[in-house]
Amino acid sequence: MSTLTRRHLVGSIALLAVVSALAACGNNGAGTADGKVTLTFWSHTHPPMVELNKKLVAEYEKQHTNVKVQYETIPNDQFGTKMLTSLSNGSGPDIINMDDSALRGEYLPKKLLAPIDPEGFGAKSVDEIRAKYNEGTLDGASADGQLYGVPSEFNATAFVINTKHFKDAGLDPAKPPATWDDVTTYGKKLVAAGHEQAFSFNYLHSGWYTQQLQTLLNQTGGEIADPKTLKEAVTSPEAVKALQIWAKLATGPDKVHDPNASSRDATSPFSDLATGRQSMAVVYPWSMEQIRQSNPDTYKELQVVPLPQVDPAKPVNRWYAYYWAVNVASKQQPEAWKFISFMADNHERWIADVDFIQPVKGWETSAAAKELPALDVWAGAYANGAFDTVVPHYAEIQDAVTEMVNDAVFNGVAPEEAAKKAADQIQRSLDS
Amino acid sequence: MAILSNRTSERSAEVDPADPGRRGRRRRRGIGLSRDVIGALLAVPAVVLFAAFAVYPMLRVFYLSVFDYNLTSDPEFVGLANFAFLATDSRFHEALGQTGFYVLGTYGPALILALVLAQALHTKTRGMGLVRLLYFVPVAMSWVAVSVIWRVVLHPDGLLNQALSIDVNWLTSSSTARWGLVIMSVWKEMGFFLILFLAGLQAISPDLHEAASLDGAGSFRRFWHLTLPLLRPVTAVCAVMAVIRGFQAFSPQVVLTGGSFETEVINLFVYKTAFENARMGRASAVAVLMFGALLLLTLIQLRAFRRRDR
Numbered sequence: 001m002s003t004l005t006r007r008h009l010v011g012s013i014a015l016l017a018v019v020s021a022l023a024a025c026g027n028n029g030a031g032t033a034d035g036k037v038t039l040t041f042w043s044h045t046h047p048p049m050v051e052l053n054k055k056l057v058a059e060y061e062k063q064h065t066n067v068k069v070q071y072e073t074i075p076n077d078q079f080g081t082k083m084l085t086s087l088s089n090g091s092g093p094d095i096i097n098m099d100d101s102a103l104r105g106e107y108l109p110k111k112l113l114a115p116i117d118p119e120g121f122g123a124k125s126v127d128e129i130r131a132k133y134n135e136g137t138l139d140g141a142s143a144d145g146q147l148y149g150v151p152s153e154f155n156a157t158a159f160v161i162n163t164k165h166f167k168d169a170g171l172d173p174a175k176p177p178a179t180w181d182d183v184t185t186y187g188k189k190l191v192a193a194g195h196e197q198a199f200s201f202n203y204l205h206s207g208w209y210t211q212q213l214q215t216l217l218n219q220t221g222g223e224i225a226d227p228k229t230l231k232e233a234v235t236s237p238e239a240v241k242a243l244q245i246w247a248k249l250a251t252g253p254d255k256v257h258d259p260n261a262s263s264r265d266a267t268s269p270f271s272d273l274a275t276g277r278q279s280m281a282v283v284y285p286w287s288m289e290q291i292r293q294s295n296p297d298t299y300k301e302l303q304v305v306p307l308p309q310v311d312p313a314k315p316v317n318r319w320y321a322y323y324w325a326v327n328v329a330s331k332q333q334p335e336a337w338k339f340i341s342f343m344a345d346n347h348e349r350w351i352a353d354v355d356f357i358q359p360v361k362g363w364e365t366s367a368a369a370k371e372l373p374a375l376d377v378w379a380g381a382y383a384n385g386a387f388d389t390v391v392p393h394y395a396e397i398q399d400a401v402t403e404m405v406n407d408a409v410f411n412g413v414a415p416e417e418a419a420k421k422a423a424d425q426i427q428r429s430l431d432s
Numbered sequence: 433m434a435i436l437s438n439r440t441s442e443r444s445a446e447v448d449p450a451d452p453g454r455r456g457r458r459r460r461r462g463i464g465l466s467r468d469v470i471g472a473l474l475a476v477p478a479v480v481l482f483a484a485f486a487v488y489p490m491l492r493v494f495y496l497s498v499f500d501y502n503l504t505s506d507p508e509f510v511g512l513a514n515f516a517f518l519a520t521d522s523r524f525h526e527a528l529g530q531t532g533f534y535v536l537g538t539y540g541p542a543l544i545l546a547l548v549l550a551q552a553l554h555t556k557t558r559g560m561g562l563v564r565l566l567y568f569v570p571v572a573m574s575w576v577a578v579s580v581i582w583r584v585v586l587h588p589d590g591l592l593n594q595a596l597s598i599d600v601n602w603l604t605s606s607s608t609a610r611w612g613l614v615i616m617s618v619w620k621e622m623g624f625f626l627i628l629f630l631a632g633l634q635a636i637s638p639d640l641h642e643a644a645s646l647d648g649a650g651s652f653r654r655f656w657h658l659t660l661p662l663l664r665p666v667t668a669v670c671a672v673m674a675v676i677r678g679f680q681a682f683s684p685q686v687v688l689t690g691g692s693f694e695t696e697v698i699n700l701f702v703y704k705t706a707f708e709n710a711r712m713g714r715a716s717a718v719a720v721l722m723f724g725a726l727l728l729l730t731l732i733q734l735r736a737f738r739r740r741d742r
Contacts, residue, residue, distance in 0.1 A: 077690075081707045088503035088710065106710070110504040203604075205690060260588050260601040396709040406692055411606050425523060432517060 037335045038068045040093035044079040045267065048289050048354045049153075056349075060342050067335060077205055077266045080395070087112045087327055094330040095340060097152055100140025100321045100387055101207075105394030107325070108143040114326040115146045120337025121344075137359035140387055141323040149323030150344045153356035155284040156381035157215055157307050157318045158374070162195075164301040165279040169193035176305035178312045180216075180245050183280065187249070187256025190279045197272055198256040199249060199280040204266040206398035209405050214388045215282060215318045216242035219310040224401060225391045225426060232426040234404065234419045243415040245310070247408040259409050274298055282307065285378055289355035304374035307381065319385035321359075357382075393429040400425040496716035503710050514717035524718065526694065527701040530610065534697055535678030537614040542622045543670055547663075549622070550629035551655065564630065571623040579687035582616040586688070609693035613684055620684075621677065625670050632666030633659070668737035675729050679722065698722055 043053060050073055057069045072093070074082050084106055086092035098107065107113050116126055123129050126147050130138060133151070141149035163173040169189040177183045187198035201212045210224070217223060222239030225232050233239055250259045257278070263271045270287050272278035274295040283304065292299040309315050324340040326333050350356040351368035357378065363369055364379050372378065391397065404422035407413035413421075497514055499507035518524045553564055570578060585591045586602035592615075593600060602612035636659065644654045660667075682699040689695045691704065698718065706715035 084710065085503070085707050110502070110710075112504065258588075260604045393709060396704075396711075399704065399708075402692060406604075406606075410601070410604050410693065428521065 035066050036068070037066055037332055038070060039095060039332065039336055039339055040070045040072070041095040041097075041339070042072050042074060042083060042093040043097040044076045045073045046286060046290065046354075048293055049286070049356065052349065052353045056343055056346060060339060063342075064338075067339070069339065075267065080207070084112075087329070090329045092327050092329070094327055094332060094336045096325050096327060097322055098325065099207075100323065101211075101390050101394060103141050103148070103323060103325070104143070104387075104390040105392070108141075108148060109392065112328055113148045114328045114330065114333050115148060116150070117326075117333060117337040120334055121341040132360050134359040134361055134363075134382075137319075137321070140319075140321045141325060149325030150340065151321045151358050152324050152343065153286060153350070153354075154321040154359040154382075155286065155319065155357070156378065156385045157282055157284060158377050158381050159305050159307045160273065160281050160283045160288070160302050161305060162273075162276065162279045162298070162301050163303050165190055165193070165195045165198075168195065173303055176303070177280070177308045178306075180249070180308050180310060183308050184249060184254045184256060187280070188254065191256055195279045196258065197261065197278040200257040200259065200262045200272065200278055201246060201249075201282070202269050203259060203262050203264055203409075204269055206395075206402040208266070208269070209402040210398045211318070211320060211388065212282065213242060213246065213401060213405060215307070216245050216310075218316045218318050218386055220245075223389050224397060225389070225430060227389055227391050230391060230430045232423045232430065234401070234426060235416075235423045240415050240419050241310075243404065243408055243419060246405065247415050250409045251412065268294075273302075276301075285355045285357050285372075288373065304377050306377055315380075315384050317381045317383075317385035319382075319387050321387075391430065393432075396429040397426050400429070493716045493719050496713050497720045498717075499713045501712040503712060507713065510713065514714045515721070517714065518717060518721070523696070524701065527696050527698045530694060530696060531679060531681070531698045533610055534614065534617070534681055535675060537610070538617040538621060538681075539674035539678050541614075542618045543625055543667075543674060545618065546622050546625035546670075547629050547667075549626050550633055551659070553626070554630060554633045564626070567623040567626050569623070570620045571627075573620070575620070575683035576687055578616065578620050579684045582612075582619075582684075583688055586612045586616070603688055604693065606694040609689050609695050613688060613695055616688075617681070617684060621674075624677075625674070628666055628670055629663065632663045636662050664737060668734065671737070672730055672733050675733065676726065679726055 041053075041057070043049065053071060057071050061067060061069060070093075080102055083092065083096060083098060084102070087096070087107070088110070092112075096113075103113070116129065118124060118126050118129060121129055129150070130147065137151060137154055138147055140151070141147060159176065161173060161176050166173045166186075169186075169192065171186055171189060177186050183199050190198035202208050214224075217239060220238045220241045222236055222242050223233040224239070225234075234243075248254055249256055265271060268274075270281065270283070270291055273281045273283075274291040276295075276298045288299070288302070288304060291302065306315070307317060324343060326336045326340070330336055344358065347358040347360055347363065348366050348368040350358055351363070351366065351372060355372065357363060357369075357372075359382070364375060369375055400422045403425070404418045407418035407421065408415045411418075496507065498509060498511055500510045500513070501507035549567065553560060553567075583603070587593075588599070588601055590602075592602070600608055602608050640658060640662075641654055644658055649657070680699060681697050682703065685691055685695050685697050685700050691697075691700045696704075702715045702718050702722075705711050705718065
C-alpha cells in the first residue's frame with residue numbers, strides 16, 4: 001500500500017466518522033423514501049397518562065402501518081428545561097405535550113411551534129376545529145389569532161376532604177369549607193383530632209408554587225405582574241392578601257399543617273393526601289385518578305368539593321391545560337397533526353381511563369363524564385375559571401415567587417416584606 | 433510496513449559510501465520520523481474531538497458572554513452589558529456568597545478532618561485497610577445517591593435529629609439548609625482527601641520520626657515540625673482540588689433544595705440562567721467570571737505553597 005493510499009484510508013475513516021455523526025445528529029425522525037414515517041413524541045410523567053399514551057400509540061401504529069411513534073417520558077422536574085432546550089436548538093421531538101404557561105411564556109413568543117394544520121384533523125379550517133371546543137379553552141395555545149395546539153387535559157381546581165378525618169374531628173363532610181377562613185377553622189379541629197397535616201399546599205418546584213399562588217391571586221384579584229405595563233404586582237394589596245392566606249395556613253397560631261413535614265417529591269405530588277397523612281387539599285381532575293390507582297383505600301375516604309373562596313358569592317377558579325402541539329422544526333408536520341387528531345378524538349377514553357377532561361362542547365354529557373365522580377363539582381369549577389397571567393421570562397419570575405413563598409412560609413418573613421424582596425427580582429427580570 | 437520500507441529504500445540511495453554508519457543513523461531517523469507522523473495521525477481523531485467538544489465550547493462561552501442570546505433568535509452584541517448586569521444583581525451576589533460559604537464550610541473541615549484521620553489511620557494495625565476503605569465508600573458513591581440518602585437523614589424526623597435529640601428543619605429554612613449541605617458534603621468529601629494524605633504520610637520515612645523522637649520531640653512537635661512540612665506538596669494539591677471541587681458543586685444543591693433556602697451556588701445559578709431562563713449570554717458571562725476567579729485562586733494557592741517550599 002502506498003503512502004498516498006494510507007493517507008486516503010485514514011482520511012476516509014475520519015470523514016466516514018464525521019459524516020456518520022452528522023447523519024445521526026440530523027436524523028430528527030425524518031420520513032424515508034419507502035413512505036415509512038417515524039414520529040417522536042415527548043410528555044411528562046403521570047403514570048395513568050403514560051399508560052394511555054402507550055396504548056393509543058400502539059393502536060395508532062396498528063392502524064397506520066407506515067408510522068412509528070417513538071414515545072418518551074421526561075421526569076417532571078426536568079421536563080420544562082429539557083423540552084425548551086431541545087426545541088430551541090432544533091433537536092426536539094415532532095410532537096410535544098406542554099402546559100399553557102410554558103406555551104404562552106416561552107414557546108409561542110419564541111416561535112418554536114407550528115400553527116395547527118386543519119387538514120390533519122380532517123377539517124376545512126381552523127375555525128372548524130375551534131368550534132368543537134368550549135369558548136376560551138383554546139386560549140392557552142393561541143397567539144396573534146393563530147392556534148398552535150389542542151388540549152390533552154384541561155384542568156380546573158377543586159378541593160378534596162378526607163371524610164374519615166372529618167368524622168374523627170366531629171366535622172360533617174356534607175358541610176365542607178366554603179372559605180379559606182373555614183379551612184383554618186376546620187383545620188384546627190382536625191389538628192386537635194390528631195390529623196396534624198390538616199391542609200397543605202404542595203411544596204414541590206417553582207411551577208407548583210406559582211400555580212397555587214395563582215389560584216389564590218385569582219380570588220383576591222391580584223397578579224404577579226401586569227402583562228401590559230410589565231410592572232411587578234406582587235406588592236399590590238391584592239397580591240399580598242393571597243400570600244397572607246397561604247402563610248396563615250402554614251405559620252402562626254392558626255397554622256393547620258407543618259410545611260417542613262410536607263412531602264416534596266415532585267414525582268408524586270399528592271402523596272401526603274394519598275397516604276392519609278393530609279386531610280384537605282387543592283386538587284385537579286387527574287390527581288383523583290392518580291390517588292385511586294396508587295392508594296385505593298384512601299381514595300374511598302376522599303370527597304371532591306368546590307374550592308374554598310375568598311368571596312363565596314363571587315367564586316373564581318383557576319384553569320390550566322396541557323396541549324398537544326407540533327415542533328416548528330419537524331419535517332413531518334402533516335403526519336404529526338394526524339396523530340394528534342387521533343389522540344384528541346379519544347376524549348371519552350381520556351376521561352374514563354385518566355380523568356383528563358378535554359373541553360369539547362358537551363363533554364359533561366358524554367357517557368364517560370357521567371361516570372366521573374363529582375362531575376357537578378368539576379363542571380362548576382370549569383364555569384368560572386381563568387388562565388394564569390403570563391409575562392416574559394416567566395421561568396425566572398417563578399423562581400422569585402418560590403423564594404417569596406418560602407420566605408413567608410418557612411423563614412418567618414412577613415408577607416409584605418417577602419413580596420417587596422421578590423418584587424425587586426421580578427422587576428429586574430421584566431426589565432432585562 | 434510498506435510505508436517504512438519505501439521510505440528507507442528511497443533514502444538508501446543517498447547514503448555516503450565513505451561512512452556506512454551514517455546510513456544506519458539515517459535509517460533510524462527515518463523510521464522515527466515515520467513513527468512520529470503515524471502517531472500524530474492516530475492522535476488526530478482525539479484532538480479533533482477534544483477541540484470540538486472542549487476547546488470550541490469554551491471559546492464559544494467567551495464569545496457569547498458579550499451577546500444577548502436566548503437560543504432561538506440570533507445573538508445580539510451587547511458588549512459588557514451582561515457583566516454590568518451581574519455587577520448589580522443581588523441573586524448573582526447571593527450565589528457567589530453561597531458558593532464561598534460552601535467551599536470554606538465544606539472543604540476547610542474536610543481537609544482538617546482528613547489530615548487528623550490520616551494520622552490516626554497511618555498505622556499497620558490489623559483491619560486498618562478495611563477502616564480506610566469504609567471512609568472511602570462515600571467518595572465512590574455518586575453525589576445524587578448520597579444526596580437522596582441525606583434527604584432522609586436530614587428530614588425533620590430523620591436520623592440526624594433523632595441522634596442529636598434536636599428539632600431542626602435542616603432543608604426547609606434559610607438559616608439551616610446551607611449547613612445541612614455542608615454537613616453532608618464534609619461526610620462525602622473527607623475520604624477523598626484522607627486517601628491523598630495517607631499516601632503522603634506513607635512517603636515520609638519512618639527514620640525521620642525515629643530521629644526526632646530520639647531528640648526528644650513529642651508527638652505534637654513531630655506532627656507540627658516534621659509531618660506537616662513534609663506533607664506540603666500533598667496539602668497544596670488537596671487545597672487546589674478542594675477549591676475546584678467546591679466551585680463545581682451542583683448536584684447536592686439540586687437534589688436537596690433545588691437552590692431554594694439560600695443554597696443556590698454559582699453553578700446552579702448558571703444552569704438556571706442558561707437552560708431554564710434561556711439567557712445564554714448572561715450565563716456565559718458568569719462562566720467567564722468563574723473561570724477567571726478559579727484560575728486566579730489556583731495560581732495564588734500554588735504560589736503560596738511554592739514560596740513556603742523555598
